[in-house]
Amino acid sequence: MITMHIYKINGGKPLNGFIEADGAKNAALPIIAASILTDEVCLLGNIPQLKDVENMIAIAKHIGSNCSGDNANCLIRIETSKIVNSEINYNLAGKLRASFLFAGAMLAVNGYVKIAMPGGCDIGLRPIDLHLKGFSLMGAAVVKDGGFVTLEAPDGLCGAEIYLDFPSVGATENIMIAATAANGTTTIKNAAAEPEIVDLANFLCEMGAEITGAGSDNIEIKGRNKMHGTIYNIVPDRIEAGTYMAAAGAAGGDVTIKKVNPVHLEPVTLKLREAGIYVEEGIDYVRVVSGGRGSILPIDIRTLPYPGFPTDMQAQMAAFLTQASGTSLITETIFENRFQYVGELNRLGAVIKLNERTAVVSGTDKKENVFLTGTAVEATDLRGGAALVIAALSAKGETCVSNVEFIERGYRDITGKLSSLGADIISYGNC
Numbered sequence: 521m522i523t524m525h526i527y528k529i530n531g532g533k534p535l536n537g538f539i540e541a542d543g544a545k546n547a548a549l550p551i552i553a554a555s556i557l558t559d560e561v562c563l564l565g566n567i568p569q570l571k572d573v574e575n576m577i578a579i580a581k582h583i584g585s586n587c588s589g590d591n592a593n594c595l596i597r598i599e600t601s602k603i604v605n606s607e608i609n610y611n612l613a614g615k616l617r618a619s620f621l622f623a624g625a626m627l628a629v630n631g632y633v634k635i636a637m638p639g640g641c642d643i644g645l646r647p648i649d650l651h652l653k654g655f656s657l658m659g660a661a662v663v664k665d666g667g668f669v670t671l672e673a674p675d676g677l678c679g680a681e682i683y684l685d686f687p688s689v690g691a692t693e694n695i696m697i698a699a700t701a702a703n704g705t706t707t708i709k710n711a712a713a714e715p716e717i718v719d720l721a722n723f724l725c726e727m728g729a730e731i732t733g734a735g736s737d738n739i740e741i742k743g744r745n746k747m748h749g750t751i752y753n754i755v756p757d758r759i760e761a762g763t764y765m766a767a768a769g770a771a772g773g774d775v776t777i778k779k780v781n782p783v784h785l786e787p788v789t790l791k792l793r794e795a796g797i798y799v800e801e802g803i804d805y806v807r808v809v810s811g812g813r814g815s816i817l818p819i820d821i822r823t824l825p826y827p828g829f830p831t832d833m834q835a836q837m838a839a840f841l842t843q844a845s846g847t848s849l850i851t852e853t854i855f856e857n858r859f860q861y862v863g864e865l866n867r868l869g870a871v872i873k874l875n876e877r878t879a880v881v882s883g884t885d886k887k888e889n890v891f892l893t894g895t896a897v898e899a900t901d902l903r904g905g906a907a908l909v910i911a912a913l914s915a916k917g918e919t920c921v922s923n924v925e926f927i928e929r930g931y932r933d934i935t936g937k938l939s940s941l942g943a944d945i946i947s948y949g950n951c
């Protein structure tokens with residue numbers, strides 16, 4: 521008998537209190553990959569305990585890293601004294617998109633890798649052509665065959681000038697990692713500028729790399745420095761924190777999220793304020809005060825590369841805007857298939873229509889007593905799943921969210937954190 525894991529949520533309760541954000545998943549994953557660049561010990565702190573992190577560590581171990589963790593303190597120790605495996609099969613790489621970041625790291629440290637095409641949430645085509653273009657311009661031989669990519673640079677990589685046709689986060693990270701070992705200087709033009717790129721660059725610099733411009737669209741990496749072990753703390757997770765901000769905004773209440781970088785949250789903060797929500801920014805916290813349904817104004821959102829509005833917050837904001845008193849437009853410009861959750865939100869009584877890359881979200885009307893109503897829904901991907909939780913917290917009656925494994929790829933203890941804020945949410949096995 522297979523035991524499924526589901527969340528049962530009784531909505532309609534405001535959220536109140538304090539929670540802490542974890543370390544950023546999307547910074548931890550590339551930093552774990554980059555840890556294999558040295559044979560010395562890397563000690564990583566503020567590592568979120570998530571399935572994606574576990575899967576990334578499983579790949580590091582397969583490659584030859586000695587990894588041990590101290591879960592209570594969110595620490596991991598990685599030591600890669602010897603590469604023992606240069607091939608990464610689909611069982612490992614298929615579990616998450618970020619597995620492909622080992623391509624750049626292995627090219628740098630080993631000059632060869634054969635890696636299965638990556639897996640991950642189905643939110644669009646998610647090609648890897650920009651990663652491969654970067655490796656190829658640095659002199660690597662690139663062969664795609666039978667679901668694998670083989671990269672080879674037996675004589676080492678050369679610095680190159682690389683223009684990204686789109687500021688891809690993963691391609692910027694992969695090229696930055698590989699370029700630390702290249703002979704000469706690599707420049708990445710039209711680079712991604714997300715805070716997780718800056719965190720990776722800071723980590724690489726702590727290891728001995730020379731990188732300037734991270735956080736802008738022009739990054740320069742001087743290669744061939746000796747990389748060494750280091751101790752490094754991962755940045756706070758702006759998407760996890762933003763999700764709880766949207767939840768507090770939708771359900772109403774007074775929630776403070778500690779251990780965040782409010783600057784990284786600015787696009788979310790400013791959009792919530794535009795919708796009439798009170799958001800206070802401290803040095804390392806944000807506080808959201810909301811009257812919930814009926815007090816939220818409709819707004820329009822367009823996802824863009826950082827510092828634009830993050831695509832990873834698009835679904836959660838759609839759930840939030842189902843509580844607005846009017847119609848909002850949400851346009852997704854990064855991924856072509858990121859509205860899969862809409863059908864499930866509509867099952868809860870939301871009225872969202874799709875027009876190509878724009879979702880037209882009709883709000884609920886407090887005066888006319890139009891509510892979302894609890895029912896059984898299914899998470900379709902990580903952030904879409906988080907959107908269902910937000911909607912369920914605002915809905916009347918009981919919602920059962922299934923496929924929560926998707927949600928737990930990006931949120932540690934979401935039920936515990938929301939319960940501590942007064943939500944009626946439990947996680948249980950369903951046969």
Ligand code: UD1
Binds near residue numbers: 646647650716
């Ligand atoms: C990362 C994040 C993900 C986030 C996304 C955009 C991690 C582990 N994941 O994903 O949560 O939603 O950034 O902020 O950090 N593209 C190409 N060719 C490529 C690479 C990308 O065309 O070689 C396109 C993609 O199809 C997509 C766009 O570029 O349309 C953005 O993708 P990218 O920034 O690469 O996202 P990821 O690194 O996969």
